[in-house]
Amino acid sequence: MVSKCQGNYPQQRDEAAGETLLELINAEPGEKGEAVVLAGEAVVDTWPGGITLSCKTEAVQTVQETM
Secondary structure, X not given: OOOOOOOOOOOOHHHHHHHHHHHHHHXXXXXXXXXXXXXXXXXXXXXXXOOOHHHHHHHHHHHHHHO
16 A cells, blocks of 8 residues: 655654554454544654654544544
8 A cells, every 4th residue: 555644854753753643544343433543642742743744634534534
């Protein structure tokens, strides 16, 4: 899977965090929509500075589509 979660971050922690969120969304563990909601909450908790803007955008779009 090619991800939109690539940025120019020296330690790439933002990128790694974003990749983890997308993996959670794509794995869809638990009840339907539960992973998306958890990922959305993680975005709220980590933004700004914890994930890249493209990851935030992708996660928010997924949450909106789930709703």
